[in-house]
Amino acid sequence: MSIDSQSDTEVTQTLPSEISALVKQSIPKHVAIIMDGNGRWAQAQGKPRVIGHKAGVKAVRRAVSTARNLGVESLTLFAFSSENWRRPDKEVSLLMELFFTVLQRELKLLHNNGVRLNIIGDISRFSPRLQKQIAAAEEKTADNKDLVLNVAANYGGRWDIMQAAQKLAAKVESGEMSSTQFTEEALSEHLCMQNQAEVDLMIRTGGDYRISNFVLWQAAYAELVFTDTLWPDFDEDAFKDAIAIFANRQRRFGLTGTQIDTIRSL
Ligand code: IPE
Ligand code: IPE
Ligand code: MG
Numbered sequence: 331m332s333i334d335s336q337s338d339t340e341v342t343q344t345l346p347s348e349i350s351a352l353v354k355q356s357i358p359k360h361v362a363i364i365m366d367g368n369g370r371w372a373q374a375q376g377k378p379r380v381i382g383h384k385a386g387v388k389a390v391r392r393a394v395s396t397a398r399n400l401g402v403e404s405l406t407l408f409a410f411s412s413e414n415w416r417r418p419d420k421e422v423s424l425l426m427e428l429f430f431t432v433l434q435r436e437l438k439l440l441h442n443n444g445v446r447l448n449i450i451g452d453i454s455r456f457s458p459r460l461q462k463q464i465a466a467a468e469e470k471t472a473d474n475k476d477l478v479l480n481v482a483a484n485y486g487g488r489w490d491i492m493q494a495a496q497k498l499a500a501k502v503e504s505g506e507m508s509s510t511q512f513t514e515e516a517l518s519e520h521l522c523m524q525n526q527a528e529v530d531l532m533i534r535t536g537g538d539y540r541i542s543n544f545v546l547w548q549a550a551y552a553e554l555v556f557t558d559t560l561w562p563d564f565d566e567d568a569f570k571d572a573i574a575i576f577a578n579r580q581r582r583f584g585l586t587g588t589q590i591d592t593i594r595s596l
Contacts (some may be wrong), residue, residue, distance in 0.1 A: 332567070334390060336427060345589075345593070349583055349584045350593050350596070352530075352583065353593050354594060355595070356577040357376065357400055357402060357573065358531040359403045359527035360402070360403060360408075360527040360528060361529070361573075361582065362405070362406045362408070362529045363408065363534075363535070363545065364533070364544055365408060366531070366542075366564070367382075367535050368385065368386040368562060369383075370382070370536070370583070371560040371563065383424070383425060386561050388561070389564050390407060390498030391436070392564075392565055392566055392569075393443065393564065394443075394479055396429075396569045396570070398444075398476055398568075402477065403526070403527060404477070404523070405435040405477060406450070406476070406545065407477050407479070407480070407481060407482065408542075409481050410429070410481070410482070410484055411486060412485060413543065425458065426496050429483065429505050429557070430459070430460050437471075440471060444476030445477045445479050446471045446478045447467050447471045448465045448479065448590070449467075450480050450482050450483070451486075452484045452489055453484060457517070461498050467563050479556070480522070480523055480526075482544070482545075485544070486543045487544055487545050488546065490545070490546070491519055491521070491546065493520075494517050494520035494521045496519045497519060499512075503581070505528065509575065518547070521547055521548065523545075528548050528549070529545055530576070530577045531555065531572065532549050532552040532553070533555045534544070534556050535561045535568075536558075536559075536560055536561060537556075538556075538558075551583060552577050555572045563572075
């Protein structure tokens with residue numbers, strides 16, 4: 331055995347057990363999806379963009395059921411970004427209306443399938459009617475255990491980090507905690523989805539290669555999978571393909587490949 335590989339093995343022995351569990355994962359615990367390409371899907375058929383958003387709802391239903399059947403614990407879907415307010419007013423209001431009707435229509439099915447719904451994002455900008463509906467849906471499904479469905483609505487990764495920082499800053503200001511307690515761990519505990527696994531796999535449909543201010547902190551070590559498939563066409567097979575890509579990746583978390591091989595063989 332070379333000196334190099336011997337020292338690799340030694341380092342492995344002192345690793346926290348979470349790393350070992352993470353590198354052996356073949357099904358991600360937490361999948362986050364940037365559901366992009368609805369507009370182009372509709373436009374390619376000469377139809378208005380809203381038709382693409384409606385077709386996108388069907389793809390959401392499929393993704394939720396696939397995630398649940400595969401044993402994924404958390405599925406986070408990017409439905410509306412903090413930047414999407416910049417779209418034409420008509421598209422924004424259509425999206426809001428769609429959000430409202432879909433929530434109303436799908437809630438029973440989600441609940442019967444053991445899905446816990448959790449809306450992440452700054453919902454204070456939504457209509458009081460929609461805010462009320464969100465609160466009721468979250469309450470109804472709060473005890474469900476089969477899958478957590480986080481729907482990111484008026485969400486931005488920077489907003490999430492800022493709102494957590496502001497909560498901590500307020501605690502420091504009031505004397506509830508000291509500035510030395512303003513740690514990475516404390517910040518993590520104030521972010522959205524704080525009780526869930528960090529994002530293992532982030533998928534973006536629609537052919538672009540960017541994160542568009544989606545989960546930033548929680549996806550620090552996520553595997554990224556980009557596909558040209560437009561969101562309304564993203565089906566069970568496409569989801570499984572992305573999971574297969576994930577399973578074949580070597581997640582190293584800063585370690586060497588040799589260390590990872592050692593962990594996987596234990
Ligand atoms: C994603 O599809 C859905 C939302 C942003 C609401 P788009 O509407 O961005 O579709 P493209 O990218 O224009 O095709
Ligand atoms: C990201 O898609 C947001 C959602 C999928 C909701 P966009 O289509 O808004 O992203 P950009 O603007 O092309 O980066
Ligand atoms: Mg887009």
